[in-house]
Amino acid sequence: MTTTVIPPDSPPSPPPPPPAKATPTRPGDKIFRGLSRGSGILLLVVMASIAAFLTFRAAIAISGNEGNFFTTFDWDPAGNPPVFGIAVLLYGTVVSSVIAMVIAVPVAVGIALFISHYAPRRLASPLAYVVDLLAAVPSIIYGIWGALFLVPYLGGLNSWLDSYLGWTLIFDKTEIGPARNLFTVGILLAIMILPIVTSVSREVFLQVPKMNEEAALALGATRWEVIRLSVLPFGRSGVISASMLGLGRALGETMAVATVLSPSFLFSGHLLDAGGGTFAQNIAAKFDEANEFGRDALIASGLVLFVLTLLVNGAARLIIARRKEYSGANA
């Protein structure tokens, strides 16, 4: 028996270990290889069982649901009859994440360009470090900062938006109250995903080959034109996947939303009115009072969130993988 023979058509991705001769297998090798392989398999098993367990419990909940899981505007699994639906949660999750993306992506690209191409060289790496520190702050701390500091602060901005952009309807504030709304949640989420989008974009921008930038410079391009000609085309797919990673974070964020939002199961297009909810926030808010069936209902909503983030992250990874092939072909 030989175990270390490499098939000739093995994929090129990890640096291949030195070609080992076909030797009789040592017990140590066998054990170690088995252990490391086992860990890899364990991860797959965990992933599979996450999907399986969530689906199983979600099925229990949905079969007991008297409402429509996708269209009901209510969450009352303890009621008689039990009724719950994710319509409002899906809407709130998507809207707050979209607001976060609209704010965060341009700013993150700007910061990434600042660090990679504008900042004085001595400042660049401390700045990159500061941005990484933003990523290290736990989300619950963003949450209480958002609720106790940002919310009162945004009151003025809200009434300003209301009076000048109220005609757009989405910025029409129909009730008086603190800014515990989806718009504030979006801003807070934007701040939270800023570091991840920034650091991935920055990495890509720094990889732009020097000679591509010099080509533009030697043609008499201004700094902005160098960025437009060389840096942005090279980094576009990287920025897209960075944004999707950020989106994945925003979709699943729990504590920051739970602290800031004043939830309700009313469906409203007015972003500045308190209310709405997200998947993760709803789980945090409803968990304490939920009985076993209520928990299954929450698990069902969590399954939707799981699938959503899976799709977004999978897409981001695919783009990154495609980009690797592309740049490798040109190296």
Add this chain to the structure above:
Amino acid sequence: MAKRIDVSGLSAFYGTHKAIDDISMTVEPRSVTAFIGPSGCGKSTFLRTLNRMHEVTPGGRVEGKVLLDDENLYDSHVDPVSVRRTVGMVFQRPNPFPTMSIYDNVAAGLRLNGSYKKNELSDVVEKSLRGANLWNEVKDRLNKPGSGLSGGQQQRLCIARAIAVEPQVLLMDEPCSALDPISTLAIEDLIGELKERFTIVIVTHNMQQAARVSDRTAFFNLAAVGQPGKLIEIDETERIFANPSVQATEDYISGRFG
């Protein structure tokens, strides 16, 4: 369209390290001037000071004057961006914009300026590609990416891109060092044609190449590693190779060092 370059008392630095020291020379219009010398003698650095690319390198700094027909490139009111439009450059490794087609690569410099008409643009692209002896090879695939060409073709594409904006001077930093002999020959022929229209400065490691393509040759040297590079002499190419006035030049050319 060709200008004379007058350099006087020029030194260049990387941070605190002095890379070249007190260089003065004149580059004649419509001729090819070759820079030769051992590695690290500062000839590429010097070349990059002629279109203010040196200051792009972090810590890069220049002292002295470079006159382009009486206008000092390093005057405080001079915009480095317009300097680089006037003095084009071709790099050691071909560097077409990887995401652009062949056509867009050549048109890139013109598009930056914004003032062009569409048919004018395609005329300039064709003229430049012809000028770079590349037209016949690529005219059927102008919309294919420039990175799909061979190394020699890519380098000629870069030359076409550089001459499309009608510069006064064309700087070439070892343009053939990454190419095979046949592509090298094509580029050398091209240089011979281009000097009718442009002032050309070429850095090369290959002394036969300097002898083949240049009218005048400048020899650079450095006293020791870590010392700044200096201009030893500049003269007619024939004189430099046949009967140089400095011993070090003769030693270098005859292969005694470097």
Add this chain to the structure above:
Amino acid sequence: MSQATMTKDTAPTPAPVAPSLAGKRLPRWSPIGFGALSLALAVGVGLAADWQSKVQWGLIAAILFVVLTFIASSAVEGTRQAKDRVATSFVWVCFLLAIIPLASLLWVTVSRGLKVLDGYFLTHSMAGVPGFEVGGGVYHALIGTLEQVGLATLIAAPVGLLTAVYLVEYGKGTLAKAVTFFVDVMTGIPSIVAGLFLLSIMLMFNLQPSGFMGALALAILMVPVVVRSTEEMLKLVPNELREASLALGVPKWRTILKVVLPTAVGGITTGVMLAIARIAGETAPIMLLVFGSQLINTNPFDGAQSSLPFYIWEQYRVGSEASYDRAWAAALVLIAFVMILNLVARGIARWKAPKTGR
């Protein structure tokens, strides 16, 4: 003769009709000047319209600045330069935008946290302290965090390390590809979903909340981070080292254990510490699986525990001044813990970098 020889051919070139090199430039002080002008205008407008939020003042100032710069620059220097200047100011504004929340968050946390943070706070639990009154402390939560994070690390570090070893040293074919893909996917799992997964197991097997269940969820979040960073580090180990060891007749598993892993140990440690810092701040799984407690419970395998992030959430929900103060103090402790881990981790990375780099 180090001077350039004079040339014979000195015929003057025909004066070409080329654009002058010296484009007209705005004076050097212009950004500061425009900045001051637009700030003054914005303050004027803000005062006149009596806007409360300084954010609006800032927005007006920023917009004015960009517009003024663009108009002046395109009039004097041309459109290209104007665009360049606008891009530069946009990039600067972005950077300032990122600094403001970080500075504000750190400032608020430190200034409000220091109000009640003292030795008493760190060494006492909330036992017998009503939420809306002053007093009590964070000791039970500290114990909980340390135990849960410690257990999670004990599970996640070996699994993550071995998986990375598998991917780099052994892995090929479908299994390795699948593992790589799902490690990436796992990185994106929201922490609340990891919590729900273990919650569904608890519901199935009728288990009680405990620190250990929370640690399992944290381990799920930690493993992919460890795998990724370890993989990167192992790939940096040059193949020559492996070959040198194998050529000496050392079996592969001993080569990995004695040569490859020690070479990369600095980077691996950094990765594990950053992963710890990440999970130490997770609240959602603790909320679902550990349940929270006011009392000191040192046994993570039996009964509810607290943890620092959960404590902050709990105190925030009480909603009194005293509980807000405790929440900020606990936030300060948590931030300090996470930041110190980060700093030490990066310190190790820098200190060990030259060895793994070559």
